[in-house]
Amino acid sequence: MKKILILFYFITLFSFSQEKKVPQDSIDYYLELASFNAEDKLQTEKAIKYTNKAISFAKNIKNELKLHDSYYFLGTIYYQNNKFEDAIFYFIRCTNFYQSNKLITAKLAKSYYSLGLCYLAKNKINLANTYFNKSYDIYNNLNISDALQLVELQKGLSLKAAKKYDEALSIFKRIGTQNADYENAKLEAYFQVSAIYSIQKKYSHAYSAIKKAFDIAEKNNNSLAKNKILNQLIFLAEKNDDFKSANQYLKKIIQQKDKPLSSNEEYILDKKDYDNQLDLVEKLEREKKDQIKSIRFSRLISILSIALISILSLLSFSLYKNNKIRNNTYRLLQEKNKELTEQKEKAEQASKARAEFLSTVSHELRTPLNAINGITYLLLQEKPKVSQLNYLKSLEFSGNYLLNFINDILEINRLESNTVQVEKINFNIIELIANIKQSFNEFIQKNNVNFQTEIDLEGNEYLIGDPTKLSQILINLINNAIKFTKNGDVLLKIGTTKTDDKNITLSFVIKDTGIGIPDDKIANIFDSFTQGSVEINRTFGGTGLGLSIVKKIIELLGSDIKLESIQGKGSTFSFDLVFEKSPLLENETIKSKEENNLDCLKDKKVLLVEDNKINQMITKKMVENKGMICTIIDNGEDAITEMAKNDYDLVLMDVHLPGINGTEATEQIRTFNNHTPIIALTAISLNENREMLLSFGMNDVITKPFEPEHFYKVIASYLTNN
Structure with missing residues (x-):
């Protein structure tokens, strides 16, 4: 009888393995432990600890879906313990991931619902309603009626709280x-x-x-x-x-x-019962799908099980004999896995500490650097003496060099922290290449370089992609080519390798006749802070981060970069990128340019909210140089009062202010004023991102120290129709 039971056990085991293959990994194990401890508020720290272990394991095996499921569970723990800011942080990470990967499922709806609960608890009724509406729309599209009732109920309660x-x-x-x-x-x-x-x-x-x-x-x-x-x-x-x-x-x-x-x-x-109902709805949906799969496999399993009985009988004896050996091996593997996990956590902590340190240093240097670059720009605009001009040009060069260095450090940290997202916007690649080439005119003349372009797009100059990241790649590669090629040739070649109705694949080649790269340096040339040699660094300068940034961005875009180089004869960098074709017409581009005419700035009233006196002076001067009228406020509280009393065409809002910061001030202003554009001014750090700042009601973000042309262009884009 015992042998028969063992036999049927293996038949059942095989049957279930045909229906659904579920890996028994440590992620689910740690989440189960976390769930068990989360039920007791005295065990909250244990619940957080186990959830973080699940997160660490998911990162280790690169399982993004499990990772964000763990993030959601961690947000739920923080919400249950009234730590709403921490909960919001993790729920937003989940929504960003599900959206970017087009996972429009009950998980995304539940994440929006949880965000609504957090903002409702913080008495931010408008934000709560926004997220409840998003959750409702997804559940409605998925036709999950029970969840719709729960979300509707929460929307009603938030409206009641708002009277x-x-x-x-x-x-x-x-x-x-x-x-x-x-x-x-x-x-x-x-x-x-x-x-x-x-x-x-x-x-x-x-x-x-x-x-x-x-x-x-x-x-x-x-x-x-x-x-x-x-x-x-x-x-x-x-x-x-x-x-x-x-x-x-x-x-x-x-x-x-x-x-x-x-x-x-x-x-x-009990409010908790309603929250748990969403988990029940999602579970029922999964069970329904599993039942459908089970019916499909049942007939096949019935036929195969008879044929497999004899084979499984022989295997059962072998499995029983080796059971003790397997158990001992499993225990050893568990111990080794634990040691490896601890070592990995230490390495990640060290990497995180390094990234945070570099980010902090980069962030703190931006404020004084904004003063240096800003004052230099203003002095150059005031027609200095010839004897002073060389000093100011040298100061401008040094400031820009330091800014590029800081930007490279911040960019490499962002890329390593996986917080960068790929945009999909319309752009004209011919105009983009022309602008890049124009920006290098002075450098080309200085190094006596013959710079040529060969472009074959088969009539597809309007594309959908990420022009900012493409510009970063090309600017870094062309800059290196010109820098290391004096009295030589540099070629940028763009060709079409594949095209269909929707997409086009372009090949990019940057070739120079410069000093080339030694064979023993090619393998490591894309590593951070790496150049050919110490002598090259002293002779040509640079941070050694450019090629590392290029490689990481190209990988982020789903491709890889190839390098061929002969020392003394030159180097060739090549890569392919896929873009969507754009229906954008030429007159739309012309219209966009006309909208950025700076004549629209004259007599516009601008409120500058900035606590740093030097930044006040610089920004006000730049604003007034274009005929605008500038009023200065040095804190968030007075900015809210001023906006309630007076009308302005535009607000320039510093993010880091004493007392109420810029994001909180913007959020309060938006409760009574939704029409005035508010542009954030920030020395943006690794932990800040554009999407986070825009979520508080800001219209755009200008990074300090800002380039004057970009500064005026962004302002003009919001004042054109005012």
Whole structure:
């Protein structure tokens, strides 16, 4: 009998392996431990510890989906412990990942829902509603009706908290009258309708709604809800002079064994139960899909199981014999895995510390460098003496060199931290190449270089892709080619290798006749801070980061770079990139250029919110040089007051301010002013990103120290239609 049971065990094991192959890795193991400890608030630290181990393991095996599932669970733990800022950080990471990978599933909807709960807890009602609406739209598209009820209910509660009673009533009434079987949602909806009518002193309407809630509670034998509803019924019966009914409801309370609760409870049902319902909905959806797969495999499994019985019988004996050896080996592997995991965590911590240090240094250098570059620019605009011009040009060169160095450090840290996202926007590659070539004119003349371009796009000059990253690649490679080629030739060749109705693959070749790269240096030439030799660094300068940045960006774009070089004869760098074809017309490009005409800046009123006196002086001067009228505020609190009293065409908002910072000030301004453009001024660091700043209501971001042309171009783009 025992042998038969063992045999059927292996048949069952094989059957399930055909239906669904689930790897038994440490991610699920640690998440199970985290979930177990998260149920007890005293064990929160353990729950966070196990979740971080799951995150570490997911990173190790490069399982992005499991990694962001772990991030979501960590956000949930922080939310349950009222650490809403930490929870928001991880939920946003999840939404960004699911969106960028086009995973429009219940997971994305649940992440938006969780963000709504966090902002609702922070009393940021508008933001909460925004995320509830996003969650609702996804659940609606997925046709998950139960989840729609929950999200609708939360939207109603947030509107009630914002005292938008008419809108809240509309939602609660719609939930109460729907034909869906979700009785708990209907019960809560009628209770909230009664609560709102009580606030509005419409006691007859409130009495009618609470009786409907009581009928649902009676039908479902919900004693907890009945206790709360009975207290409200007594209160409203008395308000409507129905003392006979009030007495009857009082008797029912006495009959209830549970202790009555006060009538001013905000929610009649346990809020956590609603949150858990979303997990249940997602689980049911997965089970439905698994059942479909199971039916498809069942016939095949029935046929194969008979043929496999004899084979599995022989294998069972062998497995039993080797069981002890396998267990010992497994224990050894577990110990080794633990040691490797600890070493990996230490290495990641060291890498993170290095990145944060370099990021902090880069960030802190930007503020004084903004003063240096800004003052230099202003002095050059004021027609200095000939004797002073060379000094100012030298200062401008040194400032730009230091800025490029800082930018390279920050860029390599961003690329290594995997926080960079690829954009998809329309651009004209012919114009982009022309602008790059023009920017090198002075350098080309200085080194006496014959710079040529050969471009064959087969008529596809308008593309969809990331022009910023393409510019970074080409600028770094062309700069190196010109720098290491004096009195020689540099060629940029762009050709079409593949094309169809939607996409085009372009080949890029940058070839020079310069000093070349020694054979023993080629293997490491793309490493950070690496150049051919110390002598080359002293002779030609540079950070040694350019080629490392190029390689990482090209890999981010889904390609790789090739290098051929002969010392003393020159080097050739080549790579391929895929772009989408764009329907953009030439007149649209011309229109875009016309919109950036700086004549629109004259007499515009600008509010500058900046606490640094030197930056105040520089920015105000640059603004006034174009005919704009500038008012300075040095803190966030006064900026909010000023915007409430006066009208401005544009706000330049420093992010790091004393007291209320720039993001918080913007968020408060947006509660009463949604039309005035607000542009962030920031010495942006590794931990900041454009999307995060825009989420607070800012329209654009200008990085310090800013280039004057870019500064004016961004401002003009928002003042053109004002």
